[in-house]
Amino acid sequence: MTEVLFNEVLTLQVKSKDCEDRRTNIRVTIELQSTTNPIHKKDLVVRLTDDADPFFLYNLNISEEDFQSLKIQQGLLVEFSAFPQRFVDLLQQCIQEQTKDIPRFLLQLISSAPVLDHTPAFLNVVETNPFKHLTHLSLKLLPGTDATVKKYLAICLKCLKEEKLRLEQNLKKTEEDLSRQLNYTQQ
Amino acid sequence: MTEVLFNEVLTLQVKSKDCEDRRTNIRVTIELQSTTNPIHKKDLVVRLTDDADPFFLYNLNISEEDFQSLKIQQGLLVEFSAFPQRFVDLLQQCIQEQTKDIPRFLLQLISSAPVLDHTPAFLNVVETNPFKHLTHLSLKLLPGTDATVKKYLAICLKCLKEEKLRLEQNLKKTEEDLSRQLNYTQQ
Incomplete structure (x- = not known):
């Protein structure tokens, strides 16, 4: 069973190696996929797609076990069950700020390659305050095969x-x- | 430029290794693809798809050069320019006969593997008269990657x-x- 938690087009800042930063509109989908057979299991799926380019696809599958490493690695204070809603809240903050010249919350896609192609990329939610950039979340997404x-x-x-x-x-x-x-x- | 010459759902007889023959409805598309850059070039594209299964795809690309080998191999008496219409005519005859118990013209897909998967298959137009089966055309199609x-x-x-x-x-x-x-x- 798939429950769609979020499905919106957002302005994304793309940073790739040796290239100028650019802004593009990308659809972000967050789904909770439950399976009960053979075991009860929940996966959080994060997917980036481009309504104008059918071949653009980045995704990430987070199981409850994966989440434990993510939690430690990013210093998160919530459990798996509460995480999706907190992620959605962060994206909503990005949406509210995206028309502003200097948005306080920004969604970034960072690739170590010059173009977005076959390299993993990091999806970051970044808050910019007068003092510094604060990364609220950083997820490693894989390009679609x-x-x-x-x-x-x-x-x-x-x-x-x-x-x-x-x-x-x-x-x-x-x-x-x-x-x-x-x-x-x-x- | 793509010119669609034929695009219909036909009843196809599927023969695969060690399996009973079965009938299934398959969409057959015939297209003429012209390119003028860098050189003037025409390709005939034959494609089998299944409206109910998005992953089912067999196709064949016949260039004018390919056609010369096909012509010799199958003993054809027409040129490349006349071939598509003759092929369409044969398919129309299969359509006219497909509701009959013993169709005189039959479209067959023959695979040497037990299931239609990653093996090339032959698309044959076969006429059955009281004496024998006559293969009017046999095209080798490749499964989609x-x-x-x-x-x-x-x-x-x-x-x-x-x-x-x-x-x-x-x-x-x-x-x-x-x-x-x-x-x-x-x-």
């Missing part, structure tokens, strides 16, 4: 087909409804 | 997004038109 991009696109295609079907039904119903009303009033 | 499936799904997604946008515009226009007419007649 052909196989993961393929799977992701298949899911997109399935959703879009369902939306299209709903729209077709809606259009048909609207045409029928209004024609009927029109006939009725013309009589 | 993660990379080719990814590219194919991205194109599907792009088309579907455009269709969805058209539907949304159509729905909006229909609602407006009919509301206006309704208002007008009610006055």
Whole structure:
């Protein structure tokens, strides 16, 4: 079962090696994937995609065990169960600040390669106060392989087909409804 | 530039190693892809896909040079320019016959592996007369790799997004038109 906790387009600051910083709009999705078979297990999935580029995909899968290392490594004070909401709160703060010239909260994607391609990248939520940059969270994301991009696109295609079907039904119903009303009033 | 010459769902007989023959519905697409840069070049693309399975993909790219070998190998009497239409004609004959218990023309996909997976397969157009099976055409198709499936799904997604946008515009226009007419007649 997949529960979507966050799914929004955000302005992201991209920093890659030997390149000028640039800003781009990226969709950030946070999902909680639960499986009960064979064991009860929850995974937090973080995914970056670009609505304009179907091949752009970065993702991260955090299991409860992975979270323990992340917690120690980043000095987090929350448990796995509370973490997703805190992450969403941070992203909401970035959204509130993203139209400002000097945003207090900023979402960054940092790559050690010159272009975003096959290298892992760090997704950072950074607060800038008059004194310094404070990194609230830093997650290491992996670029999508052909196989993961393929799977992701298949899911997109399935959703879009369902939306299209709903729209077709809606259009048909609207045409029928209004024609009927029109006939009725013309009589 | 891509010219779509054929795009239909056909009943296909699948023969794979050590398995019972089965019938399945498969979309067959034939496209003529022209490039003029750096040189003028035409490729015929044959693609099998499954509307119900986004990962099913077999394809074949026939250039004018490839066609010369195909022509000799299969004893064809037509040139590259006439070949696509003859192939479409054969597929149309398969469509006409596909609801019959004993179809005279049949489209077959033959794989030497037990399942359709990573092995090339032969797409045959077979005529069955009282005397024998006549293979009119036999094309060797390659299964899609993660990379080719990814590219194919991205194109599907792009088309579907455009269709969805058209539907949304159509729905909006229909609602407006009919509301206006309704208002007008009610006055």
